[in-house]
Amino acid sequence: MATKTKVAAKRAPLETLREADETLRLPAITPPVTYPLETLVPEVRHQTPAVGQRATRPDGRLHGLGQTRYIDDLAFPGMLYAKIKRAGVASARIRSIDTREAEAMPGVMAVLTGREIPVNSFGPSLKDQPVLADDRVFHAGDGVAAVAAVTEQIALEALDRIKVEYEPLPAVFDPLEAMKDDAPKVHAPNGNIYATKVIRKGDIDKGFAASDHIFEGRFRTQMVEHAPLEPHATIAMWDPNGRVTIHSTLGRITLGRADVARTLKLPINRIRIVATIVGGNFGGKNEITQEPVLALLSKKTGRPVKGTFTRTEEFIATTTRHPIIMDYKTGVSKDGRILARKVRLVLDGGAYCSWSETTLGKACILSAGPYKIDNLHTEAYVVYTNKTMTGAMRGFGAPQVCFAYESHMDDIAAALNLDPLDIRLLNAFEEGSPSPTGQVLHSVVVKDSLLQAAQRFGWKEPRS
């Protein structure tokens, strides 16, 4: 059946296009609804002083009425639909990309490969990520070519007609393996450890020597996805003045504009980025993804071009949370005071740096926990692997290290027969405590939060 349809498509492209349009495409614009235009503003929004009010959100009304226009709700005359071909192999050299068959398809308006991108690299700190892989594939979700077509379906079919020849290269997936000298280098000639961080305070040898008990533990976390309701979506429009307007689901438009300008080799003032309302970010929309690709497809075709990631692309082609391997060693006194702590963190950085340096820094600084520890040594490494890139995600490494230091804390409390609440109160920061980096902390309320939560929970009440 499928073959028959394809044969028919060649014979009667117009009919097929119409059929595709009518049967497969959802309407691009939400059907009109009736709602009162005279807005009832809740009293709380009219009250002064404004701070402290449980004021309702002006965007909440639009969400509730289904009137918020997300990128995928927008349509412009003549708009095309873009799709990106994903490598599907984790580590390879690209021998050739043959786009001829795709370009000849009716309904396909343009095809783009990495070699056509003026500056084919980007990244918030290290510029180690290609917009579209041109010479080398670093992870299976890398884009290798893009298509703009009159319908999404034609664009998808065109992806299948693009022939890419790969030469497989050695790959490494385990971060501890990747740290070894003989491991395959993800970004040769550079080593796989691409950033390190060390915090040293006091004298840990003395601290451990003075300790009554020493506890050790290794903790690991997994890779997770932000999974926002709205996937990454972009519309790019190249205008006759050589300005490009990009509607995009970006949480950081200022940085996004600079990145787009760099990749397209355009002055910043020729780029306009509009983010409108974004349907969830959680750190996953803090850098550009397909924006330069769509801009160039729009330049090639003279038409607006829209690209919306599928849920699968959200997983394989956008950033994720860093898996971390966390080794803790803690020396405590008989009564449960932490005298020394050594922490070693290995972050799985995936194929590209993205926001790893920030994540590494935060994880390293926070890994000792909100506790007064005079003797501390923390070292953290982030390493390349041929996996989906890891980047910013709600907490920048903090949920991972909190899982480790708080699990470790309860293990210590259990061994010393201490109440988990009490051992925390004994060690917690106070106003003016120095942080691991020697910063004098202000407005410190960790003990207040412990006591308030314990009070509400009924922690000290007898257990049934």
Add this chain to the structure above:
Amino acid sequence: MKRRGRGIACMWYPIGFTVSANPSAAVVKINEDGTATLLTGTVETGQGSLTILGQIAAEELGIATDDVHVVSADTDATPMDTGAIASRTTYVTGNATRLAAEKAKLILFEVAAPMLGVKPDQIEARDRKIQVKGYPQRNLAIGEVANHAQVVMGQPPIGAASFNPATVALDPETGQGKPFSTYVYATQIAEVDVDDETGEVEVLRIVAAHDCGTAINPMLVEGQIEGGISMGIGFALQEEILFDDAGRQINPNLTNYIMPTSLDMPEIEVDIVKSFDPTGPFGAKGVGEPTAVPTAAAILNAIRDAVGVRITSLPATPEKVLAAIKAKRAQQPKRIAAG
């Protein structure tokens, strides 16, 4: 049999990010009728930042939340912003917003001073009025002053400002320095049931006490905490991207990558811890990310409390929990025999 357990976890978290400067700028324009427009380059991503920033501008101008319209996220129209990242919007963009509103307000004070017969520094803005400090009976409607400023005096009340948190670069050898301007603190306590025959964990209740400095909008703080907890539950028990031997994801879809739904949500009780940060706008710090930080730790400690096993790798799937329970049972008879 279901066994009940409870676990506690506390955390600290910085506001803003390190590595480079992270400034924000803002523009506040007071209209002729005393309402105002705020221009910000930050992005509303569902967290409610535009509402919070509007409240901050309104507070500085002495007007109500609804009096401020917020224009955001258009690089042609709005000033630079480091973005909706690192729990920095309320603190950094909030400070820039407050400073911009203050500048616009000072133009109103200059215009109002001769109208009220006092010096500009004797004036305050409250309840939609420009009034003499300590003598509120002498006042003018803010709209009257704003209109006078623009139409009569030719001084449109517009203020622009930026803010960048004060930090000290870290020493590369020792890591000593001041990477962040301020931190928030929080505790979450989880109560769970663990089925010791299946390894299944059900989170029954989470008590969350979070510090965010001044809560600019307590309702939105509660919303952030509830959302963060749902993310923390997924991290603790369900979510995991899996790869095959060739480095390809095997569950890149919402059918096989399991996330919490409303049915997985426990009862959540939220406390906002009283706190005031003098460096934040009206004492505020932030709350976005920290809400997702201690949840997994609290749940894993509750599992240990319930069935006595320490799961050291996330997520604590039923398979993993059951295997740990079985391993523990296998060890117990030996101990009795040895003892």
